[in-house]
Amino acid sequence: MNRRTHLRNAAVAGLVILLLFLLATQHLPAVAAPPQSPMAQAQVGVNPLTATASLAPNSSTTVTFTIANNTAEPRTFNASFSGTPTGFTVTQQSSISISANSSGQFNVLIASTASGQAPGAYGPVTVTFTGAATGQSNVTGSATINITVTGATFTPTITPTATTGVPTATPTRGPVCRDGFEGDNEYGDAKVLDVNTSQERAICPAGDVDWLVFGGVHGKTYTVDISRMDPGIDLSLELFDSDLNSIAFNDDFYNRDPANPNPGDTRPRIQIRIPADGRYYIKVRDSAGRGGVNYIYVIALLDESYGPTPTLVREICIDLFEPDGLPEQSHLLTSNEIQEDRKLCPAGDADWVTFFGKAGKRYILYTDTRRYRGRNTVNGETQAGADTTIVLSDRDGVTLLDVNDDIPGGSTLDSQIEFTPDIDGFYFLQVKNTGDIGNQFIRYDLVLLLCVPGQTDCGRATVAGTPVIPITPLPTGTPGRDFNLDLTSTPRPTVTNTP
Numbered sequence: 202m203n204r205r206t207h208l209r210n211a212a213v214a215g216l217v218i219l220l221l222f223l224l225a226t227q228h229l230p231a232v233a234a235p236p237q238s239p240m241a242q243a244q245v246g247v248n249p250l251t252a253t254a255s256l257a258p259n260s261s262t263t264v265t266f267t268i269a270n271n272t273a274e275p276r277t278f279n280a281s282f283s284g285t286p287t288g289f290t291v292t293q294q295s296s297i298s299i300s301a302n303s304s305g306q307f308n309v310l311i312a313s314t315a316s317g318q319a320p321g322a323y324g325p326v327t328v329t330f331t332g333a334a335t336g337q338s339n340v341t342g343s344a345t346i347n348i349t350v351t352g353a354t355f356t357p358t359i360t361p362t363a364t365t366g367v368p369t370a371t372p373t374r375g376p377v378c379r380d381g382f383e384g385d386n387e388y389g390d391a392k393v394l395d396v397n398t399s400q401e402r403a404i405c406p407a408g409d410v411d412w413l414v415f416g417g418v419h420g421k422t423y424t425v426d427i428s429r430m431d432p433g434i435d436l437s438l439e440l441f442d443s444d445l446n447s448i449a450f451n452d453d454f455y456n457r458d459p460a461n462p463n464p465g466d467t468r469p470r471i472q473i474r475i476p477a478d479g480r481y482y483i484k485v486r487d488s489a490g491r492g493g494v495n496y497i498y499v500i501a502l503l504d505e506s507y508g509p510t511p512t513l514v515r516e517i518c519i520d521l522f523e524p525d526g527l528p529e530q531s532h533l534l535t536s537n538e539i540q541e542d543r544k545l546c547p548a549g550d551a552d553w554v555t556f557f558g559k560a561g562k563r564y565i566l567y568t569d570t571r572r573y574r575g576r577n578t579v580n581g582e583t584q585a586g587a588d589t590t591i592v593l594s595d596r597d598g599v600t601l602l603d604v605n606d607d608i609p610g611g612s613t614l615d616s617q618i619e620f621t622p623d624i625d626g627f628y629f630l631q632v633k634n635t636g637d638i639g640n641q642f643i644r645y646d647l648v649l650l651l652c653v654p655g656q657t658d659c660g661r662a663t664v665a666g667t668p669v670i671p672i673t674p675l676p677t678g679t680p681g682r683d684f685n686l687d688l689t690s691t692p693r694p695t696v697t698n699t700p
Contacts, residue, residue, distance in 0.1 A: 244271050245332055245342030246304070251325075252344065254311040254381075255351045260494040261312035263294070263381040263401050264346055268307045268330055270299040272340060276332035280309060286323040288314055289348060294401060299332070306398060311348060323348040380405070388412050388445060388482050396423075399501035402485075404434055407492040413483040415502055417475035425483055427468045429499035434487045435599075436498060437527065438469040441482040448515060449473045450526040451549040452488060454637060456590075464592055464604050471549040472637055476515065488527060518546040518641045528598030528629050531555040536564075536651035543632070543647055545587070548639040552632040556649050558622035565650040566591065566630055567608065567617035567661045573644040582613040586643045588635040591616040596626040606635065608661065615645075617661060 246269030256262040270276050280293040294308035309328060325345040332340045380403035382392045391412035394400060402411055417423060427436055440449040454470035456462045475481065485500065520543050524530050531553035534540060543552060558564060568591065570584040593603040608617045614635075622628065634643060652659035 243342065244340040245269065245330060246271060247330060247342040247344045250344050251347065253347045253349060255349045256311065256313055257494050258313050258318040258350060261310060261497065262403075264309045264311060265381055266307045266309065266328070266330070266344060267304055268297070268299060268332075268342070269304040270332055271302060272332070272334070272337075273301050274334045274337060275300045276334045276337075276340070278305075278307060278330050278332045280307065281329045281331065283327045283329075284324060285326050286348065288318055289323065290314055291326050291328075291346070294399075306395065308401065309346065310401065311346065313350065318350050320350045323350065382411065385412050386410050388414075388441070388484075391482055394483065394500065394502045396502055396504045399428065399499050401429075401497060401499050403494065404436070404485075404487050404492040404496040404498065405494050408490045409486070409492045411485040413485070413500070414480055415483070417477075417479060417481045419475055419478045421504065422472065422474045424501075424503040425471045426501050426503065427470065427485075427498055428501050429497070430468045431495065431497045433493065434491055434496045434498065435467050435489060436469055436485055437488050438471050439484040440471055440473060441484065442476075443479040443481070445482065446515070447524075448476070449547045449549055450524070450551075451637070452527055452551060453631075454549070456633075456636060459636060462590070462604075462606070464601050470637065473548050518544065520544040520546075522552065525553050526551050528553050528555075528594070528631075531598075531629060534630070534647065534649045536649055538649055540647045543645050544641060545589070545632075545634040545639045545643040545645070546641045549637045550633070550639045552647075554630050554632075554647065555627050556630065558620065558626065558628050560622050560625050562621065563652040563654075563656075563659065564620045564622075565617065565648075565652060565660050566593070566620065567648055567650075568615045568632060569646040569648060569661065570615055570644065571613075572646065583615060584644065586634075586638060586640065587645060588614040588638075589616045589645060590633050590635055591618055592631045592633075593618050593620060594629040594631065596624075596628060598629045602628075615661070619660075 246267075248267045248269075252264045252266070254262050254264050268278055270278075275298060277296055277298050279296045282291045285291045290310075290312045292310050292312075294310055297305045297307055299305040307330065311326075325347045328344050328346060330342045330344075380401075382400065382402055384390055385392050386409065391414040392400075394413040394415050396415065400413075403409075404411070415423075425438055425440065427438065430436055435452075437452045438450070439447055442448050449471045451469040451471045453467045455464045455466040457466065457470075483500075485498075487496070522532050522540065522543060525532055532540075532555070534554040534556045536556070540554070544550070545552070556564075556566075568589040570587040570589070571582050573584040573587075574582070588606070590604065590606045592601065594600060595602055603618050603620065605616045605618050607614050616632075618630075620628075632645070632647060648661070650659055
C-alpha cells in the first residue's frame with residue numbers, strides 16, 4: 202500500500218472519530234438546575250396585588266385584602282405603608298389573627314384630608330403585610346393601592362369668550378359614593394360578613410341601603426351590632442332568613458350597659474337565636490333615608506354560642522300589631538284603650554305606638570304582664586322574662602320626653618309614665634324589654650288612661666285587667682280620624698287574646 206493510500210485512510214479515520222465525538226456530546230445528560238421555591242408556596246399570599254381606592258375630596262373609603270397565612274403556625278398580621286401622597290392618610294382598621302394555612306380579611310382605610318383636591322390619580326401606595334408569631338421569624342407580603350379622586354363639589358369655572366366677553370360655566374359633578382362594598386343595594390348583591398369580624402361602611406348617597414349575608418348555625422345565638430354610627434344618621438337593622446322572611450328588627454338599642462342605660466344611644470343591635478342552618482341577610486338603612494360621603498358606620502357580627510333562650514318559633518312569635526318597629530309604623534293607641542297580647546319577640550323587638558295628647562290633660566301609659574305570669578312565683582306581679590322599659594318621645598318621634606323601667610313603689614317590673622302635654626299633637630311611645638331579651642313567651646298588655654280632672658286614683662289598677670269606670674257618657678258621633686278627647690267608655694281590647 203503506497204503512501205498516498207495511508208494518508209487517505211488516516212484522514213477518513215479522523216473524520217469518523219470527529220463525527221462520533223460530536224454525536225456523543227449530543228446525548229450527554231444536562232446538568233440539573235438548582236431547585237427554586239415556586240410562587241404558589243409563598244408564605245404570605247395577598248389578593249388583590251393591585252387595588253384601586255375611589256373617593257371624593259375630604260372623604261374616606263375602605264380597601265379589603267384577602268391575606269393567606271401559608272405557614273404552619275397562627276400569626277398576627279399588621280400593615281405598614283409607604284408612598285402615601287400628600288393630602289391623604291392610609292391606616293389599617295385593625296390587626297387580624299389568621300390560623301395556620303388559613304386566610305382572613307384585612308381592611309385598609311384611605312382618607313382624603315384636603316377638601317380642594319383635584320380629581321385624578323394619586324399614588325401608588327405600597328402596603329406591606331407582616332405576620333408575626335412567637336418564636337418565629339416574621340413573614341411578609343405586599344400589594345399596591347392606586348388612589349383615584351373621582352369627584353368633587355366644584356365652584357363652576359367662569360371662562361370669558363373671545364368674541365362677546367359673556368362668561369360660560371363649566372358643568373360640575375357631585376361626590377361619588379363608594380365604600381369598597383358597593384354595589385350591595387339588593388339582597389342578591391349582599392357582601393359576606395364573617396363571624397367575629399367588623400366592616401366600616403358608608404350610607405351614601407341619600408336613600409342608600411346596604412345588604413350583608415352570613416351563615417347561621419341552628420341553635421346558636423348571634424349579635425349584629427352597629428358599634429359606630431357617625432352624627433347625621435339614624436340606622437336601623439333588619440334580619441331576614443334565606444327565604445327573605447323578616448325575622449328580627451331593631452332601630453335603637455340604648456341598654457348596652459344595663460347598669461347605665463342611655464336613651465340617647467340610637468345605635469341599633471339585634472341578638473337572635475338562629476332557627477335553622479342557612480344563609481341570613483342583614484339590611485342596613487337610615488330610618489329617614491338620609492346619606493352622604495361622611496355618613497360612616499361600623500357593623501360587627503358576633504358569635505354568642507349557645508344560650509338559654511327558647512328556640513324561636515316564628516309562627517307564634519309575631520303579634521297582631523306587627524310590623525311596628527319604627528315610629529312611622531306605630532299603631533294608634535286611643536284614650537282608655539287596652540291593647541292585649543302584645544309580644545316582645547324576637548330578641549331586640551321594639552314596639553311603637555302613637556297617641557293623641559291634648560294640652561293640659563293628664564295621661565297614664567303603662568305595661569301590664571300580670572295576666573301572663575303563669576307559674577312564676579319569683580315575682581308575683583310580673584311574667585317570667587318580662588322587664589319592660591317604655592320611652593316617651595315628642596311629636597317628631599325622636600326627642601326624648603321621659604323613660605321608665607319599673608313602676609316606683611310596687612313589686613313589679615312593669616313600666617308606667619304619667620304625662621301632661623303642653624301642646625296638642627300625636628306623641629310616640631316605644632316598648633322594649635330590658636337587655637333586648639325576647640321570645641314568643643314574653644307577653645304584655647299596653648294601656649293608655651285619660652285621667653279625669655282632680656282624679657287621685659288614676660293609674661294601674663290593683664287587679665290585672667280591671668277596667669276604668671267611665672265618668673261621663675259616651676259621646677255620640679261618627680268615628681273618624683278626629684278623636685273626641687274627653688273620657689270615653691270602658692276600654693275595650695283592640696285584639697282578641699290568644700290562649
